[in-house]
Amino acid sequence: MKGQCHCGAVQITVPEPPEETLHCNCSLCRKTGWRGGFWNPDVVKIEAAPEMLNSYVQGDKMITLWNCKRCGSHTHWTPRTAPPDRMGINMRMFDPDDWQHLPVREVDGASL
Ligand SMILES: [Zn+2]
Numbered sequence: 001m002k003g004q005c006h007c008g009a010v011q012i013t014v015p016e017p018p019e020e021t022l023h024c025n026c027s028l029c030r031k032t033g034w035r036g037g038f039w040n041p042d043v044v045k046i047e048a049a050p051e052m053l054n055s056y057v058q059g060d061k062m063i064t065l066w067n068c069k070r071c072g073s074h075t076h077w078t079p080r081t082a083p084p085d086r087m088g089i090n091m092r093m094f095d096p097d098d099w100q101h102l103p104v105r106e107v108d109g110a111s112l
Helices: 027-032
Strands: 002-004 011-013 021-024 036-039 045-047 053-056 063-068 074-079 087-090 104-107
Touching: none
Parallel strands: 021 104
Antiparallel strands: 002 011, 011 045, 021 036, 036 087, 053 063, 063 074, 074 087
């Protein structure tokens, strides 16, 4: 399954769709319009020139959130102190037909 940011500077490849997508009510997910999917970083390919990626670290500093410097799309996050076997990708970077039929897990991140 292949996805990309709006301008195409960041290309994302994963071997298969996730079993479910995550919809979270925390402030970061709300403001970025995030819809999450989890994968092991070993199977994810992120292709982008380093100067095209902007990083954002906040709050508990558990993850780094990445966005495209040109179009601003929030593409993925990588673990900092969070468990290293999991990273998140914004499902909105993929074609809706590839994931909108998947079950949605509501996450109450605002209360964590
Ligand atoms: Zn872009």
